[in-house]
Amino acid sequence: MSTTPAFKRLPRAVREQQMLDAAVRVFSRRGYHGASMDEIAEEAGISKPMVYAYLGTKEELFVACLHREGTRMMEAIAGAAAPDLPADERLWRGLRAFFGFVGAHRDGWAVLYRQARGEQPFAGELAVMRARLVEVVAGMLDHALRAERREVAETELEVVAYALVGATESLADWLADRPEADPEKTATRMMNAAWLGAGQLLRGVTWRPPSEQGRAPS
Amino acid sequence: MSTTPAFKRLPRAVREQQMLDAAVRVFSRRGYHGASMDEIAEEAGISKPMVYAYLGTKEELFVACLHREGTRMMEAIAGAAAPDLPADERLWRGLRAFFGFVGAHRDGWAVLYRQARGEQPFAGELAVMRARLVEVVAGMLDHALRAERREVAETELEVVAYALVGATESLADWLADRPEADPEKTATRMMNAAWLGAGQLLRGVTWRPPSEQGRAPS
DNA sequence: GAGCATACCTACTCATGCGTAAGGTTACGC
DNA sequence: GCGTAACCTTACGCATGAGTAGGTATGCTC
Numbered sequence: 029m030s031t032t033p034a035f036k037r038l039p040r041a042v043r044e045q046q047m048l049d050a051a052v053r054v055f056s057r058r059g060y061h062g063a064s065m066d067e068i069a070e071e072a073g074i075s076k077p078m079v080y081a082y083l084g085t086k087e088e089l090f091v092a093c094l095h096r097e098g099t100r101m102m103e104a105i106a107g108a109a110a111p112d113l114p115a116d117e118r119l120w121r122g123l124r125a126f127f128g129f130v131g132a133h134r135d136g137w138a139v140l141y142r143q144a145r146g147e148q149p150f151a152g153e154l155a156v157m158r159a160r161l162v163e164v165v166a167g168m169l170d171h172a173l174r175a176e177r178r179e180v181a182e183t184e185l186e187v188v189a190y191a192l193v194g195a196t197e198s199l200a201d202w203l204a205d206r207p208e209a210d211p212e213k214t215a216t217r218m219m220n221a222a223w224l225g226a227g228q229l230l231r232g233v234t235w236r237p238p239s240e241q242g243r244a245p246s
Numbered sequence: 247m248s249t250t251p252a253f254k255r256l257p258r259a260v261r262e263q264q265m266l267d268a269a270v271r272v273f274s275r276r277g278y279h280g281a282s283m284d285e286i287a288e289e290a291g292i293s294k295p296m297v298y299a300y301l302g303t304k305e306e307l308f309v310a311c312l313h314r315e316g317t318r319m320m321e322a323i324a325g326a327a328a329p330d331l332p333a334d335e336r337l338w339r340g341l342r343a344f345f346g347f348v349g350a351h352r353d354g355w356a357v358l359y360r361q362a363r364g365e366q367p368f369a370g371e372l373a374v375m376r377a378r379l380v381e382v383v384a385g386m387l388d389h390a391l392r393a394e395r396r397e398v399a400e401t402e403l404e405v406v407a408y409a410l411v412g413a414t415e416s417l418a419d420w421l422a423d424r425p426e427a428d429p430e431k432t433a434t435r436m437m438n439a440a441w442l443g444a445g446q447l448l449r450g451v452t453w454r455p456p457s458e459q460g461r462a463p464s
Numbered sequence: 465g466a467g468c469a470t471a472c473c474t475a476c477t478c479a480t481g482c483g484t485a486a487g488g489t490t491a492c493g494c
Numbered sequence: 495g496c497g498t499a500a501c502c503t504t505a506c507g508c509a510t511g512a513g514t515a516g517g518t519a520t521g522c523t524c
Contacts, residue, residue, distance in 0.1 A: 037489090037490060038501085039501095040501085043501090060364075061365075074502080075503055075504080076482090076483085076503095077483085077485095077503075077504095078501080078502065081501090081502090085482080085483075086483090142363055143364045145360055145363055146277055146278070146360045146361045146362075146364040147279075147364070148276070184435070187417065187420070187432070187439075188438075191414075191417055191439045192439075193416060194412050194414075194415060194416015194417065195410070195413035195416070196412075197412060197416065198409060198411060198412020198413070199405065199408060199409055201412075202408050217406070221405075221406050221409045222409070224442075255470085255472075255519090255521075256471080257470095258470085258471080282510085282511060282512085283511075292472080292473095293473055293474080294512090294513085295472080295473075295474095295515095296471080296473085298512090298513065298514080299472090303512080303513075304511095304513090
């Protein structure tokens with residue numbers, strides 16, 4: 029009897045990963061508040077105090093999930109989009125990596141973005157990651173601009189980058205909700221919608237509101 | 247003393263609106279879970295059982311907020327973008343109305359979108375509104391296509407519309423977080439980023455991934 | 465000015481779920 | 495073989511906040 033332990037004893041590092049895996053799954057299907065620490069512990073095949081001992085409080089646990097998934101995602105993107113490529117190539121590779129990642133980690137994505145957005149304690153945490161993404165995209169645009177000897181105010185760049193990131197996230201949601209959808213195809217569509225628009229902007233083509241075409245607004 | 251009631255007695259319809267106003271404010275700054283019914287009642291200058299008597303449970307209350315704010319927003323947009331205008335004009339007016347609304351109801355927006363997104367019970371509710379928006383945008387694009395005698399698969403349209411809506415929401419967040427930002431200017435920027443991209447698509451210009459330009463991928 | 469409906473309140477019950485105290489069990493060094 | 499440290503458990507305390515029971519004041523109608 030003494031040789032058949034009911035539960036395996038595992039080193040800390042392994043258990044931590046199991047817990048994080050379980051937490052991501054549970055947070056993903058229940059939401060942050062809907063998830064209970066008991067359920068996460070059960071999903072991980074472990075008891076609750078262990079979770080507290082290793083990963084801390086519920087909030088800290090969620091942040092840990094956020095960090096792990098976020099880091100993985102950023103690495104996937106950064107690894108694909110080498111900085112010495114031309115801007116459109118970089119954007120394309122970045123998008124492909126991004127949608128590939130979301131397609132492969134649909135529940136991770138749900139945790140990462142949909143949940144964290146609304147909840148105050150994590151909005152800041154997420155904003156940092158998001159800001160890094162925006163910065164990367166804005167950097168690409170800026171690089172392309174310099175190549176064409178053009179100047180654009182920094183705010184303008186930021187706004188375009190923001191719109192691009194938002195459109196991409198939106199399509200990521202679209203993808204995450206459709207198990208049959210193809211990440212590669214989605215990336216192509218996004219590239220079409222985004223780059224052609226941004227490309228026009230880069231060439232100085234600008235659309236103006238009708239009211240400016242003659243008189244001042246009342 | 248009997249002629250100085252500590253609290254005014256008001257007709258139901260008025261109190262309901264006060265409660266909804268209060269609820270929107272509190273949900274907006276605390277989030278759905280962070281908000282307590284006690285705080286909402288206090289903010290409305292009323293006691294908790296009244297809220298239950300008039301608007302029902304917390305979940306029902308939130309849905310009521312969602313509906314009111316959502317309806318107002320859709321009306322603002324629909325009222326501005328008359329269906330007999332050309333597509334770019336409609337899009338522009340719709341965007342201007344939208345950003346104007348968000349700028350004027352920053353907390354309503356926070357309730358409406360940022361919160362509802364993550365929480366399971368409301369995601370469906372929100373998806374309906376969002377779907378209506380996407381439908382409207384897709385309708386615009388389709389209309390413009392027919393005018394140019396072009397055909398595009400329905401899925402393609404939906405995806406482009408989805409990206410457009412996503413980019414717009416993203417800029418709305420950007421706007422909501424920056425009290426000094428000008429809604430009108432934001433709308434112009436969005437129009438630039440969105441329409442020039444979509445406009446190219448409409449003319450049949452298409453970007454293709456590099457690997458398709460010669461050989462099949464391995 | 466009696467009666468009745470509606471607006472409104474104070475003060476409670478009760479479930480949920482986070483976080484912990486105190487105690488078993490296994491491996492490993494010596 | 496025996497201590498010690500790490501792993502892991504069961505069983506609980508406790509705060510929070512949703513929702514309610516039951517009672518009071520006010521205005522309206524005849």
